[in-house]
Amino acid sequence: MGEKKSNIESSIVNYLLKEDKRAISLIYSNYSDSLYGIISRIVPDKEIASEVLQDTFVKIWKNSSKYDVTKGKLFTWMAQIARNSAIDTLRSGKYNKGAKTDSIPDFVYNSVELSNTISLEDSGLRKQIDSLDTKYKEVINLLYFMGHSQSEAAKKLNLPLGTVKTRVRSAILELRKSLGNEVYYIPMLLFITTLIADLA
Amino acid sequence: MDLKKYIESGILEQFVLGSLSSQEVIEVEKLMSRHPEIRAEVMAIEDAMENYAKAHAIKPPLGLEQIILNKIEADYSKKNPTESTVKSTETLTKGESPKKGSSKLTIGLLLALAAMCLFALFKLFSVTSNLKTLKFKHDKLNQEYALLKEDCNRSKDIAIASEKYLEFIQDRNTKPIVMEGTENAKEALSTVYWNPRKKKSYLRTIAMPEVPSDKQYQLWAIVDGKPVDMGVFDVAIDANSFIEIPHIEGAQAFAVTLEQKGGVESPTMDQMFVIGENS
Incomplete structure (x- = not known):
């Protein structure tokens, strides 16, 4: 799974380099729902969220030459574009339905309702992440989905900055652990399968 | 650090x-x-x-991909005006979105698979019926072979017997005793080959009338004027049969009578069919 994923990633990067529009189709089929998930957490209005997703894709296309493989993974870069586009929209007049421009919707760190509308794909992964402690989730959601700095998050959550820092690291270590389980489990399974196939 | x-x-x-x-x-x-x-x-x-x-992924609304591709297409045309016509037709065809394309592909694959299955089924059916025909032919040939083998064995036996017969009658010490037909059957004819040196005798039936199923021919040797039982025999329909019989020293004559099946102790004289003297 990991290998397949990185294959997709490298072909997307190749297409982007050659300005081949197949890159967009590939990104759309592989990452649009993850990106839309991030955007929807910042901009809950479906119509506006779709516009932000369109913007995000246009920006990915136009700025593809700025993406540098050595500085990080493709998804990190795209997620950043999506997040920034969503926050920009939120702060611009577009999303000014009575709410204060700098206010953050509560569902960001309290998003039970949104979780239910999430696509059921990767339900195994979802279960692993759902088991993440709430105190970790709220920190990650504020930083990752809202693009807050750690001190902003500390203020929002009424926690000392040091605590936020430790929680961020612990939360991601926790995520890596559950991810690790999944990743090591698959090659093992493959190995056993080939072994059985060889025997048969 | x-x-x-x-x-x-x-x-x-x-x-x-x-x-x-x-x-x-x-x-x-x-x-x-x-x-x-x-x-x-x-x-x-x-x-x-x-x-x-x-x-935390959420599926974007349907049709959004096409909108995005169109937007990017517009941008692309501005960037590369010369290529735009070629590229735009490409996107239009491709623009049907990879999902539709892939579903077309899936349908195509399914159809191909179905066709293959059908073909395989047809092939299997024809192979099975061929196999049945072949098996039938095989069985028939096997039967024919068995019959031929039987025939062949019989021919071989006959050939061996004929050789033996020839060898025996050509022996200088073999004496043929021709038994001619009596009043009962004038056409009847049989021969006893008698070889006192080898102490062996054979009966050859040449022309003997058919007998009722409850009767059998019985061969007699006449020794010192008295009949000696030499056993019963059947006459095969086709047959010039060559039967080994007990060798009797000093047989003066041989005769065949028609008797009850299994034979009798003394011959029924008026049922004598052939007789020949050992001169």
């Missing part, structure tokens, strides 16, 4: 989460290019966050 301490500081997490200042970002990027450990750590954090995002 102490890489472990740096990794544990949490700055790499902030880097991936995008909450560092641009100054700090440049520093992390510089360290990443110098230290593979840091790069690996960053990638692991990125994987974790990518999965986190995937777990």
Whole structure:
């Protein structure tokens, strides 16, 4: 799974380099729902969220030459574009339905309702992440989905900055652990399968 | 520098989460290019966050992909005006979205699969019926072969018997005693080949009338004027049969009478069919 994923990633990067529009189709089929998930957490209005997703894709296309493989993974870069586009929209007049421009919707760190509308794909992964402690989730959601700095998050959550820092690291270590389980489990399974196939 | 301490500081997490200042970002990027450990750590954090995002993924509304592709197409045309016509037809065909394309592909594959299955089924059917025909032919040939083998064995036996017969009658010490037909059957004829040197005798039936199923021919030797039982025999319909009989010293004559099946102790004289003297 990991290998397949990185294959997709490298072909997307190749297409982007050659300005081949197949890159967009590939990104759309592989990452649009993850990106839309991030955007929807910042901009809950479906119509506006779709516009932000369109913007995000246009920006990915136009700025593809700025993406540098050595500085990080493709998804990190795209997620950043999506997040920034969503926050920009939120702060611009577009999303000014009575709410204060700098206010953050509560569902960001309290998003039970949104979780239910999430696509059921990767339900195994979802279960692993759902088991993440709430105190970790709220920190990650504020930083990752809202693009807050750690001190902003500390203020929002009424926690000392040091605590936020430790929680961020612990939360991601926790995520890596559950991810690790999944990743090591698959090659093992493959190995056993080939072994059985060889025997048969 | 102490890489472990740096990794544990949490700055790499902030880097991936995008909450560092641009100054700090440049520093992390510089360290990443110098230290593979840091790069690996960053990638692991990125994987974790990518999965986190995937777990919170939401399907965008339908048709959005086409809108995005159109937007990008417009931008692309501005960038490369000369190529626009070629590229735009490409996007239009491709623009049916890969999902539709892939479903077409799936349908195509399914159809191909169905056709293959059908063909395989047909092939299987024809092979099975061929097999049945072949098996039938095989059985028939087997039967014919068995019959031929039987025939062949019989011919071989006959050939061996004929050889023996020839050898025997050509022997200089073999004496043929021709038994001619009596009043009962004038056409009847049989011969006893008598060889006192080898002490062997054979009966050859040449022309004997058919007998009722409850009767059998019985051969007699006449020794000192008295009949001696030499056993009963059947006459095969086709047959010039050559039967070995007991050898009797001093037989003056041989005769065949028709008797009850299984034979009798003394011959029924008026049922004598052939008789020949040993001169």
